Amino acid sequence: MTGSSLLSVRDLSLAVAHNGNQVVKNVSFDVGAGEIVGIVGESGSGKTLATRAIIGLMPPAVRHVGGTISYRGRDVLSLKDRDLRRLRGGEIGVVFQEPMTSLNPSMTIGRQLEEGLILHTKKSADERRADILDMLKRVGLSEPERALAAYPHEFSGGMRQRIMLASVMLLKPALLIADEPTTALDAVVQRDVMELMVELTKAEGTAVLLISHDLPMVARYTNRFVVMEKGVIVEQGTTEDILSAPEHPYTRKLLSSLPFRAAPRKLDMSRTPMVSARNIVVEYPGRKGLFRKQAPKRALHGVSVDIHVGEVVALVGGSGSGKTTLGRTIAGLVQQAEGEILFQGRERSADWRDYRLNCQMVFQDPYSSLDPRMTIQALVEEALRLVPDLDGAAKRKRALETLDEVGLGGDFANRYPHELSGGQRQRVAIARAIARRPKFLIADEPVSALDVTVRAQVLELFSDLQKRYGFSCLFISHDLGVVEQVADRVIVMQDGRIVEQGDRDRIFDQPQEAYTRKLLSAIPALDLNQTGGVTLKWRLEA
């Protein structure tokens, strides 16, 4: 925070043009040369908008109403388009959140990387090629020569984000703005990309402005960060100070919303398991053409899982590990090629009706799991439609009671899903699932689409309901933090196989397998202290 800072934002205020609502209010912060600074906030905090203003890419509906942004002493807001363009890319690089859409799908990687070099440097074609190959090697692409001629769809999300990073770092910018650079990636890949980004920028002396909702991640890589809420900076300081002694109540709320390990529970494991899946094999059919046949793709290679009465079993793993497929197979949405699924000791196909009554599911995306044309009450009542021994009035009463239990009492019943926030919708989805009083619940990433504080509330609700009704639960998640909070037992999956399973504390404290350790290295062990702060301990990969 010296006078010679690279970027200096002073009292920046931005407002929505047509109604004058201030979405960013008097925001001030500095980024020094070579420094990594974080901005932490939930959706709607204005963190993205504030950083868009730095590169002059505010949405047209937003107007600058006060304050200054200076980059190397120059006022960015008064720059002409021409000079702004020179600044973008050349001086200030940006990595966006969505690697699936930030690369042009119809251009080869080589052409896309070259574009910036042509625009901002006077290098010859050979020099450009050498630079690009060198950078692709540095971001960890094994065959940079081949990558030049490849198209974005040939790479995974993590690889694309590496390529994106390469394209930005090629121009050796003095400042890199990374807006949720790893949010769309799964935990392990997330960490690899972050490590790469920090390593590259450190080598080039590039300063980084890291914007994220993920407080532990920001804390891990920054020396200093800013906390934003509703367009206002509520707290800023060194990472250590904020973590150990947060001053603002919102910061404390953010920290206490982080998932902490609950006390282990004693469960009776001697009874017949509620659900057991034996040697499940699932295959996705290959394409059948007229002249060629593709072999079917195996998603699960003989997986066995037991879920005991009242137990919460977490299924974790990276994308493509088969955890979702296993969940959907147990739910009956996917037909297994081999293996059997027992419900209370009996093959479930012996009585599908009974299984359907007792097995419910909560989906990941609360925006698509509720029929937009039905009211909240109708949605929950529908779940009771096939329940025997309940008349219409009893069903209505049960639906309203259940809504009350998930904190959506009163006039929520007559609203439609689009009138609710993401967290409220997920509450409806949970109400719908538990209205039948199921014995078994499958929750597929139930909180990963939610903001940090909302996630904490929904998780708490989930745990309360689980204790009250004692249903068994298969909890599918890529977020080990969440798993640490809710699970009794953890099953780690990779490439359609179970790698390791055991009691939660055992898995988290003494992981045996390399893959489990790798997953765990992406999340911190948290300890809450008396002042409302936390200590983060990162587990090292052995």
Add this chain to the structure above:
Amino acid sequence: MRKFTFNGVIGGGLIAALVITALIGVFWTPYDPSALGFTSRLAAPGAAHWLGTDEFGRDVASRLMIGARASVWIGCLTVAFAVVCGTLIGLISGYARGWVDGVIMAVNNALLAFPGILLALGLLAVFGANQYGIIFALGIAYTPSMARVVRGAVLSLREREFIEASRIMGNSEIYTMLRHILPNCLAPITVLATSMFGWAILSESALSFLGLGVPPPAPTWGNMLAAGRPFIEQAVWLGFFPGLCIALTLLGINLLGDALRDKLDPRMRGLK
């Protein structure tokens, strides 16, 4: 209940006027629509004949009122036919997928590739040119596009999680289709159905124009328009008023259709 928008009121007003006129025409018209009057041939619009007379001295206003009945009837039934058949086919095709979808869509695409009016002409040649022949022929000609639109909507809907949620609840496929998929297809169906109503009236006119519609002397807007063509220079009202009726009806239907779609969709409530 939120009030209709300005457009909705205009559309509703036009359609209400049309229906009332057609209803009045059942019981009363200013003149007998088929009474010939050789003394007043091709009379200009005036106090005696509000909208003038045609080459046989028949009152244009009376004939338009009678014609409204035929046009509205043909429009409604054609659209009803296409909506019911098209939605059913689209639902089955989109929900079943696999070879069922393949076969249905192959037939559907073949029909789509055939110009609608030509298809209707061929069917009329087989079934004979009368009111119900037209409805049947046009209905069949319009069904493929409705089926296609519904199938597209179903395909995108069935990937949504609330459809899976319904399956997990143990609801039958039929129930899921009717309770969750069909209502969410209503928006594209309403939009297409209202434009179809317009096409149907226009096609009926075109078929009558070609001599394959409702045979004269029974009046429809289409055959009146056709009959007015030779007299376009001496008696412009012969073609103008039926044309105006068709245009206003289409405008009304489209405005009403948009308003209805917004009103039927809970997501649009509370917006604006």
